[in-house]
Amino acid sequence: MIKCKGCGITLQDKDPSLLGYTPKITNTYCERCFKTIHYNTYIKVNNLNNKDIIKKINNLKYFTIFITDYLNLNNEVIKLYKMINNQKVLVINKCDLLPSNLNIQHLIENIKKVYNIEDVLFISAKNKLHLEYLKSYLNDNNIIFCGETSSGKSTLINELFQTKLTTSKYQNTTLDFIKIKKDNYIIYDSPGFNIKEVPLVYNNIKCITKKLNKEYVYTIGDIKINGEGNITIFVPSNIKINSKKENNNLIYNNELEYKDIILNEGFIYIKNKINIKSNKELIIRDSIID
Ligand SMILES: Nc1nc2c(ncn2[C@@H]2O[C@H](COP(=O)(O)OP(=O)(O)O)[C@@H](O)[C@H]2O)c(=O)[nH]1
Ligand SMILES: [Mg+2]
Structure with a gap:
């Protein structure tokens, strides 16, 4: 059994629709790796x-x-x-x-x-x-x-x-x-663990300190929050942060100090004590920042 040197799959030259296919069994890489390396095309499996x-x-x-x-x-x-x-x-x-x-x-x-x-x-x-x-x-x-x-x-x-x-x-x-x-x-x-929340491959981490205004609801990645005080957001730079004056129907109450709120992609650091309302139960840890 010869394995592809790029991804570890067993090489085969019989069926192009199956993994490990290479037109020539003496090749070092499977067709999928060849395309990833040379044409940057992606075949999901x-x-x-x-x-x-x-x-x-x-x-x-x-x-x-x-x-x-x-x-x-x-x-x-x-x-x-x-x-x-x-x-x-x-x-x-x-x-x-x-x-x-x-x-x-x-x-x-x-x-x-x-x-x-x-x-x-x-x-x-x-x-x-x-x-x-x-x-x-x-x-x-x-x-x-x-x-x-x-x-x-x-x-x-x-x-x-x-x-x-x-x-x-x-x-x-x-x-x-x-x-x-x-x-x-x-x-x-080894093949990567599949996790629920994988950030896209990103080019930069955004680190923004925001002063929350009670009148506004902030959408950051997968959560909506509202409160008054400073937060610092760490997310990939392509993640949008929106604020909107809207009716506040956020039902979860959180009193936070020196905590991180874990997002799908990144986290929010809260240093000084503030009350934060959110649209869902927050995942919190003691902060890794301070
Ligand atoms: N900025 C940055 N990107 C990295 C670094 N290491 C890997 N990458 C990128 O992350 C992506 C995934 O890398 P890869 O080695 O294929 O990840 P694997 O799935 O864990 O084997 C590729 O686009 C890499 O270029 C790093 O130290 N810094
Ligand atoms: Mg890998």
Whole structure:
């Protein structure tokens, strides 16, 4: 069985409508990866389910590098991280996109506390930032990279081990576990966990402080809120924030201080105590900012 070097699927030259198809079985990449790499076209497929991915990771018992995106830090992702029984580290990727006023060391300490996690790192696979810290974790020769879809697993492996895994801005590029032997290492890339709230691949994180006016209802991503006081919003720059003078029929009341409200894409930081009304029950955590 020959596997595609881009996405891990078993290659076949029999049926173009099935995954793994390549016109020539001696090719290194399947047709889907070839099109992703050369024409930036995307063919959507159903990925492995999270339980099967976790099971395989735990069976392998390799040192596990869990890669996530800063805007995806939420209970769903942390729950997956905690289901991994191996020695592990939580690596928050794409730190090149963080607003420059944030103190990374401070964020790390807060994330450890809020989510009760021992090891947290911030890196940028794309811009090669802080990779030296991550390299100090590579003492074990058997390593598995995992994390939610599009968090940058394959980009990171390519950077660390000079491989040519397929990477793209689309979800579920990597279809199966890919075993790579390099120097003294055995490395696995894995298909991304499917999570409910995946931010689109974005180019920038917007960090805006807004003074809420009681007369207005604010729509931020997936929630509507109303209140009086300052909030700071962290979302991908393509997410629209609307405010409108409208009848306030928001039924949930929240008194918040030093908390983050988790959105589908990103979060809102509330420093000083304010009352916020919302259209649905908010998902709250102790703030990772201050
Ligand atoms: N800005 C930024 N983008 C990144 C970084 N790492 C990966 N990406 C981008 O995120 C997208 C998904 O990357 P990929 O490696 O395919 O993610 P995977 O699904 O986890 O393997 C691609 O468009 C990458 O270029 C990073 O450190 N910074
Ligand atoms: Mg991948």
